[in-house]
Amino acid sequence: MTGTERLDQVIFFDIDNCLYPLDLGLVALTTARIHALALTAGLSTETVTETCETYYRDYGLTVRGLMKHHGVKPSDFNEKVDGSLPLETLIKPDPELRRILKAVKIRRWAFTNAGIDHARRVLRCLGIEDLFEGITFCDYAEIDFPCKPERAAYERAMLEAGVTDPRMCYFVDDSAKNVEVAIELGWTAVEVSQKASTMLNISRIHELPQVLPQLFDQTLFST
Incomplete structure (x- = not known):
């Protein structure tokens, strides 16, 4: 952050397929591994795709x-x-x-449906791990852990980031549903x-500075 940051405001960033391009192919690789894991857990080849899609939806x-x-x-x-x-x-x-x-004037927080190890690996690969104050992630070991787009996940993100007013929250995510829920909660959200x-x-x-220019120190961004 710069010397003119707003400490009462937070911008939450999704990680996967948001901070890096969708066309890297990680969705297909992840899906293939999930299906393979599901097969070892007893699902059949005939039902694995439909069952996994149903679980994702539900x-x-x-x-x-x-x-x-x-x-x-979780370890599996x-x-x-x-x-x-x-x-x-x-x-x-x-x-x-x-x-x-680095040109963002408010606090930066990562907010992902992934586990913490995966989240840190991605941020480290991008060379930006040090730019986030914290990460709200899915703890697979937690019974019925909340995840986006459940409201409890957003409430947890606010709690962990130490912000109580939804009007002070900004959000960037590649999922339309996740963005819609954030807007319903009073956040300013970008898809x-x-x-x-x-x-x-x-x-x-x-392109984020184009739609939320008020959040950026333009003098740093332009250099």
Whole structure:
């Protein structure tokens, strides 16, 4: 942050497919690993895709359904899905993103549906881990852990970031549903998507200063 930061305001950033491009292919790699894990947990090849999609829709994350109904352990998911992804090969440091984040005048907080180890790996690969005050993540070991778009996840993010007024919260995410819930809660939210459906939207994270110019120190951003 700069010398003119607003300590009463926080901008929450989603991580996966938001801070890096969707076309890196991590969605497909993650899905394949989740399906493989589901098969070892007893799902059949005929039903694994539909069942995993149902769990994602009903529980916010497929892993919640696999843990709830098939005995998948947090350690299984961490080892065979998150921990097995070749993040260091696919995600490279992003100097432009780092410059943009450093120009933000308010507090920066990561808010992800991933586990903490995965979240830190991604931020480290991008070269921006040090720019976030904290990370609100999904603790897979917690029974019925909340995740976006559940309101409890947003309330946890506010609590952990130490902000009580939703009008002081800004949010950037690639999921339209996640953005819609944030708006319902009174946050100012931006959707990062090539097919955005919400009021404030950008096609890539680097366009953020264009839609929220009031949050940036333009003198730093332009240098």
